[in-house]
Amino acid sequence: xxxxxxxxxxxxxxxxxxxxxxxxxxxxxxxxxxxxxxxxxxxxxxxxxxxxxxxxxxxxxxxxxxxxxxxxxxxxxxxxxxxxxxxxxxxxxxxxxxxxxxxxxxx
Ligand code: FES
Numbered sequence: 884x885x886x887x888x889x890x891x892x893x894x895x896x897x898x899x900x901x902x903x904x905x906x907x908x909x910x911x912x913x914x915x916x917x918x919x920x921x922x923x924x925x926x927x928x929x930x931x932x933x934x935x936x937x938x939x940x941x942x943x944x945x946x947x948x949x950x951x952x953x954x955x956x957x958x959x960x961x962x963x964x965x966x967x968x969x970x971x972x973x974x975x976x977x978x979x980x981x982x983x984x985x986x987x988x989x990x
Pocket of ligand 1: 922941
């Protein structure tokens with residue numbers, strides 16, 4: 884078990900994680916942020932995309948311990964973003980889904 888300190892959606896967190904724990908698993912199971920979804924778990928589908936230090940990244944192929952000191956933003960971190968809300972509504976209205984995980988019922 885390794886300690887990791889990072890910021891998640893603007894909130895500083897410190898956790899003890901197994902070195903092999905993916906960032907996606909840590910966010911879902913450790914932080915309860917289930918808006919980060921898993922599809923392929925091989926870095927292909929993009930269902931697990933989050934931001935690390937403002938850059939989109941696939942959390943299924945990122946180790947949580949590699950995020951020491953990083954700022955991570957999940958879809959929940961965009962909850963108050965009016966542009967993201969417009970985008971979400973447009974996607975829903977037009978059925979513009981990639982995998983279906985991003986439908987409003989998911990989170
Ligand atoms: S789950 Fe498919 S890219 Fe991460």
